[in-house]
Each structure stands twice: as C-alpha cells, then as structure tokens.
Amino acid sequence: MGIAVETHNLTKVFKKSRNSETVAVDGVSLSVQAGSVLAILGPNGAGKTTLIRLLAGLALPSAGDAKICGLDVVQGEARAKGLVGLSLGDDRSLYARLSGRRNLEFFSALHGLSRHEARQHIDELGNVLEIPLDQSVQASSSGIRQRILIARALLHDPAVLLLDEPTKSLDPASAQGLRGFIRERLARHLGKTVVIATHNLAEAESLGDQIAIMKEGRIRGCGSLDTLRGTAGLATGTLEDVFHQLTKERQ
Numbered sequence: 001m002g003i004a005v006e007t008h009n010l011t012k013v014f015k016k017s018r019n020s021e022t023v024a025v026d027g028v029s030l031s032v033q034a035g036s037v038l039a040i041l042g043p044n045g046a047g048k049t050t051l052i053r054l055l056a057g058l059a060l061p062s063a064g065d066a067k068i069c070g071l072d073v074v075q076g077e078a079r080a081k082g083l084v085g086l087s088l089g090d091d092r093s094l095y096a097r098l099s100g101r102r103n104l105e106f107f108s109a110l111h112g113l114s115r116h117e118a119r120q121h122i123d124e125l126g127n128v129l130e131i132p133l134d135q136s137v138q139a140s141s142s143g144i145r146q147r148i149l150i151a152r153a154l155l156h157d158p159a160v161l162l163l164d165e166p167t168k169s170l171d172p173a174s175a176q177g178l179r180g181f182i183r184e185r186l187a188r189h190l191g192k193t194v195v196i197a198t199h200n201l202a203e204a205e206s207l208g209d210q211i212a213i214m215k216e217g218r219i220r221g222c223g224s225l226d227t228l229r230g231t232a233g234l235a236t237g238t239l240e241d242v243f244h245q246l247t248k249e250r251q
Contacts, residue, residue: 002069004160004193005032005055009064012050012217024050026217027064032210034069034159035191037183039198039208041243047217048197049088052164055195056086068160085153085161089168091145094137100126100148101133104155111156118155125151128185143174150178154186161186163196167203175203183207205239213246220246 012025025047032038040048053059055066057073057080066073071080094103101122108118126133129147137145146166153161163182167175183206186192198204204211205225212222221231225239232245 002034003031004034004036004069005038005067005195006030007055007064007066010051010054010061010066011063012047012054012059013062023217025054025061028214028217028219029064030212030219030222032193032195034193035187036209037187037194037196037207038210038212039196039204040212040214041198041201041204041208042214043199043247045216046199046214048199048214049164050217051214052086052088052162052195052197055160056084056162057081058086082156083159085156085158087146087149087153087162087166088164089146089149089166091137091142091149094145094148096138097136099134099136100131100140100144100151103137103148104133104151107152108155113155121155121157122151125154129181141174142169143171143178146170146174146178158192160193160195163194165198166196167198167200179203179207201239201243211239213243215247 007028007030010025010028014022014024016022028051040051042048050059054061055073057077060074068080068083073080104122105118122133129151131144131147131151150166167178170178182194187194196207210223211228213220213228221228228242229237232242234242234245
C-alpha cells in the first residue's frame, strides 16, 4: 500500500527572543504505512502537537521535510492539505449555539462540498459516530463534541487523519468507544492512515501498529513493542517499562 506519512530530519525551532530559542521538534524521521496507525507517545511538552501541526501544514519546518502520500507539505501544500483530516481536540473551534449538523454543514461548504454531498457525508458520519446531529453543541457532552470534531476532519474523505489527544476529556467508556472507532472503522475498514498523539500508555498500546516515543522534541524509539524493547535494551517488560527506560534524562 506504500508509505502515507514520511518525515526526514523534521525540525521546528521557535525563537523566544534574539538570543533564545526552543527546539520543539528535533530531527524527527518517521514513516507510516498506509492504512496503519502510528501512536506518538510522550509527556506534555514533548513536541507531539507541534509535530502534528507540521504534518498538517499549519507550521513551517525550520529544517527537514514531511510528505503526505508522497507530496511535500510545503512545496505541494494545497494538494497535501487536501489529503489530510485534522482534529486538534479543541471544541472551542465549534459554534456552540449551532447544532452538530449545522456546524458540519458550514465546514462542508469550506471544503467545497455540494449540499447533496454534505448531507450524505454528514448523515453517514453522524450514524457511524453516533452523533445526535440536531442537538446544539453547547448542550452536548464532551464526548459528543470530540466526535463532531472527528466528523469534521473526515468530511472531505481524507487519506490521512491526524488526531491530537482526541480522548483527553472523555470518560472511560466514551474513550474506549472512540478508540474502537479509530482502530476498527477508520484504519481497518476504511483504510485510513491515522497518526494520533497521546500521553496515555494504554491508548498508545491499544491503537498503535507502531508507537513512537517522544521526549523533548526527539523520537527516542519507534516500532512495535518488541522493537521498542530492543531499542531500550530490555529483554522483557511492559510499554511503561520501555517508556521510562527510553525517556530517562541521560537519554
């Protein structure tokens, strides 16, 4: 199926002042097979969100490059962005007084979908994601709002879905249901490539075909749990053991 997401030495530096800067993403090289799930696991401040924004074309790299389905996200920006669905998990970007349906109709128009296409996609996504479409956003639970955000990201049928901590505000049952949807419906059934940033160990392990462990802007290890054990120099151990080993300060 090929490589859907690829980065080489991807770096992002933020200048805080004339003599001060922060390296948010530091020489990240990754490849994600089409139709698979990459879970980027790391603590707050690891650079996960910045990496997602670089892949989405919302931030320009300071060095290196990123490609979506072979298209450079800078040189082929418009086409690459059309292949990406993005959810940063911030429901403040929704119109609280409008229904889920009206929100999705508005964003469908921004994607250039006809009313017929929009209605069809919205009804399908509402059914699959179990969204009460005619309920206002402000009257909806945090779980429903997260589902609306994911529906918004899927409106234009993207090949790649980028999700930044989509379950962070959900109760355990809602989070489990959303993970199941991501894994079984999006990746397995629809063949979407999913990159999800999380600080939840169990979530990374349950979702990721590959897990990338990130700290201070760097990827400390990437692959299956067995591969990560090898990187960490452990013969056995849980993902938590591996995570602690790879993110030690001496690393």
